[in-house]
Amino acid sequence: MKKNNIEGWLFVFPLVIWISLIILVPIYIAFELSLFNVKIIGTSGKFVGIDNYIKLLGKSKFINASLNSLYWIIGNAICQTFLAFTIALTINYKFPGNKIMANWIILSFIIPTVVVVVIWKLMLSSSSGVINSVLIDIGLLDEATGFFSSPNKAFMSLVLINSWRWSPFLALIILSGLNSINREMYDASKVDGANFVQQFLFITFPNLKSVLFVLGLVGTLLSFNIFDIIWLITKGGPSSATTTLPLLIYETAFTKFRISQAATLSIITSFLLLLFSILFIKSMAPKEDD
Amino acid sequence: MIKENNIKLIFLSLSLLLIILIFFFPFFWIITSSFKTPEEIIATSTTIIPRSFTLEHYNKILFNSDFFIYLKNSLIVSFSSMIISIILSVSAAYGLHKLKFYGNKFVEYSLLVTYAFPGVILLVPIYLLFAKVNLLNSYFALIIVNVLFATPFAVWMLKAFFMLIPNEIEEAAYIDGASRYIVISRIIVPLAAPGIASVSIFCFIISWTEYLFASILISGDDLKTLPVGLAGIVGQYQIDWGFLLSGAVLASLPVILIFVFIGRYFVSGLTEGSVK
Numbered sequence: 001m002k003k004n005n006i007e008g009w010l011f012v013f014p015l016v017i018w019i020s021l022i023i024l025v026p027i028y029i030a031f032e033l034s035l036f037n038v039k040i041i042g043t044s045g046k047f048v049g050i051d052n053y054i055k056l057l058g059k060s061k062f063i064n065a066s067l068n069s070l071y072w073i074i075g076n077a078i079c080q081t082f083l084a085f086t087i088a089l090t091i092n093y094k095f096p097g098n099k100i101m102a103n104w105i106i107l108s109f110i111i112p113t114v115v116v117v118v119i120w121k122l123m124l125s126s127s128s129g130v131i132n133s134v135l136i137d138i139g140l141l142d143e144a145t146g147f148f149s150s151p152n153k154a155f156m157s158l159v160l161i162n163s164w165r166w167s168p169f170l171a172l173i174i175l176s177g178l179n180s181i182n183r184e185m186y187d188a189s190k191v192d193g194a195n196f197v198q199q200f201l202f203i204t205f206p207n208l209k210s211v212l213f214v215l216g217l218v219g220t221l222l223s224f225n226i227f228d229i230i231w232l233i234t235k236g237g238p239s240s241a242t243t244t245l246p247l248l249i250y251e252t253a254f255t256k257f258r259i260s261q262a263a264t265l266s267i268i269t270s271f272l273l274l275l276f277s278i279l280f281i282k283s284m285a286p287k288e289d290d
Numbered sequence: 291m292i293k294e295n296n297i298k299l300i301f302l303s304l305s306l307l308l309i310i311l312i313f314f315f316p317f318f319w320i321i322t323s324s325f326k327t328p329e330e331i332i333a334t335s336t337t338i339i340p341r342s343f344t345l346e347h348y349n350k351i352l353f354n355s356d357f358f359i360y361l362k363n364s365l366i367v368s369f370s371s372m373i374i375s376i377i378l379s380v381s382a383a384y385g386l387h388k389l390k391f392y393g394n395k396f397v398e399y400s401l402l403v404t405y406a407f408p409g410v411i412l413l414v415p416i417y418l419l420f421a422k423v424n425l426l427n428s429y430f431a432l433i434i435v436n437v438l439f440a441t442p443f444a445v446w447m448l449k450a451f452f453m454l455i456p457n458e459i460e461e462a463a464y465i466d467g468a469s470r471y472i473v474i475s476r477i478i479v480p481l482a483a484p485g486i487a488s489v490s491i492f493c494f495i496i497s498w499t500e501y502l503f504a505s506i507l508i509s510g511d512d513l514k515t516l517p518v519g520l521a522g523i524v525g526q527y528q529i530d531w532g533f534l535l536s537g538a539v540l541a542s543l544p545v546i547l548i549f550v551f552i553g554r555y556f557v558s559g560l561t562e563g564s565v566k
Contacts, residue, residue, distance in 0.1 A: 005392050007470070011385025012397055015378040015441055019404055022438045026415030033415070087313075090305045093298070103549075103557050105313055110491075110549060111542040112499040114517040117524060118538040119316045122323065122531065128332040130319060144334075168313060172560040176450070179561055196298070214446065217402055225409030228501040228517075232524055246410035253414045254506065266411045273411075277403045285399075 027270060033263035045260060052264040062265070064240060065248040069224060072159065072244050076223040079163040080170055087171035092178045102172070109169040117232040120161045124148070151241030154234050158242055162229050166222070170215060177211035178204065210286040217280050221273060245269050324348070324535035331531045347532035351540065355533075359512060360519040365544070367429050367504075367515060368497040371436035375493040379441045380486060383448035384478060388460070401442040410502065417506055431507045432515070436497040444489045447559065451485030452478070487552055488559025498545055516541045 034052050038045035056062050091102050108116065123131050126146040135141040148154040185203050194202070227246045230236065236243035236251065243251070245265065253262035323331055327342040351357050382401075386394050416435065417426075425431045455478065463473050479486065501517040508514055520541055523534045549556070 008385045008389035008391025008394065011389060012382045012391075012394075015382040015401075015445070016397065018378060019401070019438060019441065022416070022434060023404060023412065026412050026419055028415075029418055030415040033418075083312075086305050087309060090302060090309060093302055095302060095306075101309070102561065103553050105309070106553075106557065107317060107546070107549075108313060110495050110499075110545045112517045112520070113501055114499075114520045114524065115538040115542050118520070118534055119320050121524070121529075122331075122535070123316060123319060128334055128336070130336045133334065133336045164312065164316075169560075172557060175561040214402065218443070221403075225411075227410050228521075232501075232521055249410045250413065253417075259414060259418075262414045266414060269411050274403070281399055281403075 027267075030263040030266045030270075033260050034267050036260055038260045038263075039258055048260075052260055053268070056261065056264050056268065061240070061243075061248065065243050065245045068155075068240075068242065069244040069246075071155070072226070073220055073223050075156070075159040076162055076166075076226075077220070079159055080167045080219070080223075083163055083167035084170035084174055087168060088174040088178060091171070092175060102175070105168040106172060107168070108165050113165070113228045114232065116161065116165050117229060120157075120164075121233065124157060148234055149238065151238055154238060154242050158230055158233060161233070162223070162226055165229070166219075170219065173211060173215060174208065177208040181207045213284050213286050216284065217277065220276070220280075224273065320535055321539055324532065324539050326532070328530075328532050331535070344532075347536035348540075350533055351536050355537075356511065356514075356519060357537070357540065360514055360516045361540075361544075363429070363513055364498060364516040364541075367432045367436065368494050370429065371433045371440065371497040372490055372493040374433065375437050375440040375444055376486065376490055378437065379444035379448060379489060379493075380479070380482075382441070383445045383452055384474065386445065387449050387452040388455075388457075388478070398445075401445055404438075404442045413502065413506060416503070420507060425507075427508055427510050427513055429513070432497075432500070432504055435503045435507070436493075436500055439500065440493040440496040444493055447489050447492065448482065448485050451482040451559070455481045484555050485559055487555035488557075491548065491552060491556040494548065495545060 035047060035049060036045040037048045037052070087105060091098050091105070123129055124147040126132060126144050126149070129144075129147075131147075132141065132144040136144065146153070147157045181204065186199060189199055189203060224244075225246060226244075227250065230242050230244065230247055231250065234242045236247045249262050249265045249269070252258050252265060322340045324347055325343050325345070326340050327344050327346075330340070330342045385391065386398055420426050420431050425434075459477060459481075460473055463477060468476075499517065500515075501521060504515045505518045505521065508518065520534070520537050523530065523537060
């Protein structure tokens with residue numbers, strides 16, 4: 001089809017305007033704030049130039065939160081890739097009931113995050129949680145453990161809970177990629193004597209490239225943005241072990257009321273994410289062949 | 291050959307068991323627990339089959355709390371966000387994938403990247419902006435934000451459906467003298483209906499589950515949404531588990547009901563569109 005420049009833009013225009021307004025105006029406000037030292041919302045502070053940036057970049061809180069965010073993204077990526085592929089490959093293997101399972105596996109994604117929090121707070125409770133009592137019953141634990149009590153345990157529990165929420169959704173998207181692979185390729189490879197590990201590595205995986213590209217990009221950004229699950233369960237603790245950058249921004253703005261500092265953090269974070277996205281798209285974007 | 295099939299079968303059964311245990315058992319657990327007496331919920335010895343049955347928690351939440359106010363707010367915000375998101379994203383997806391203009395790749399990737407900006411990064415400046423233009427404490431504040439969260443991915447989901455519609459159908463209609471409006475309303479929208487259904491569910495879910503902005507932009511009790519109302523109970527020092535669990539079940543019920551009726555469109559929308 002020939003290109004329809006003016007009409008094409010007209011159709012895209014309303015959404016582009018909506019999104020740009022709600023992203024660019026706030027970013028501009030944040031940038032302006034980051035150059036002042038505003039503390040309480042509504043007051044005007046003194047112009048301090050790039051002071052906020054210099055101060056923040058050296059702060060151990062910022063470095064700690066950045067590292068936590070990095071571990072958070074990596075932990076979630078590993079855990080979700082494993083779970084999502086397990087679900088997708090299982091459902092893709094046509095067993096009786098696989099359609100029903102495909103429909104309902106997404107339950108953990110469609111319920112409110114607050115409900116996810118309620119579920120796992122109850123299941124993982126140290127005093128009466130079912131997981132603790134099962135682990136004690138089968139002899140893996142001697143006494144009930146607090147899944148959110150030590151820094152490492154809290155971090156890992158949160159990664160698992162977040163992966164529980166997201167992997168079924170990712171699995172369905174991977175499934176869409178699997179469905180678009182030509183079945184005959186598997187039959188042909190079988191004739192040539194390929195086993196299912198080889199099939200996965202040389203047929204399944206390469207054919208999922210464009211799906212994995214979107215998941216890699218959007219998934220990383222979405223993982224980074226997770227706030228409510230962490231905030232509602234650990235509030236960033238114990239001893240800041242689960243304070244990722246989003247939590248630090250929230251804390252700085254709404255519990256410490258350092259608005260300019262929070263704005264500075266937002267600008268730095270936006271810059272980092274933008275940089276990541278550009279690099280990711282430049283290096284990983286699948287070639288168009290239409 | 292037989293040996294490989296056996297290995298496959300063992301793998302399949304193991305992963306099925308794992309999936310059911312991890313992804314379905316928790317739902318069984320909170321639903322049954324919401325009918326248990328407070329003593330059984332916090333008992334240290336737990337049994338899979340509930341030992342008690344009571345409706346006291348549901349009684350309390352339905353007739354002795356602000357549940358219906360929160361429900362009404364959540365429904366208004368989610369439906370409005372969904373409808374606006376659909377209109378904007380169907381229009382944008384049509385422009386991007388059917389009309390193909392100069393710069394369409396740039397817009398397509400930029401939309402995906404906008405996932406970088408929502409979330410807490412925008413929280414402070416949006417709060418200040420909305421305070422300035424008097425939008426705090428209004429449904430519209432939440433709708434504006436929800437549309438922003440839902441549409442980028444909605445456009446991407448619609449792509450697969452629009453690509454499946456052969457250009458020849460459209461071209462034939464134009465030759466017969468149909469206008470752009472007729473083509474969109476009589477050909478594109480009906481043919482992409484499963485896609486539009488699945489995108490609607492996606493947009494609804496995004497708004498229904500949103501917590502962060504709803505907790506900051508709304509302070510009046512009469513405008514709070516369900517997730518914020520529930521989170522208020524989670525945060526209490528002495529958690530009333532029965533109350534909380536029945537609230538959690540009820541807050542999930544609307545999305546689950548929608549899913550019972552049109553969920554298969556959502557799932558097939560995600561899985562059967564050939565994403566190329």
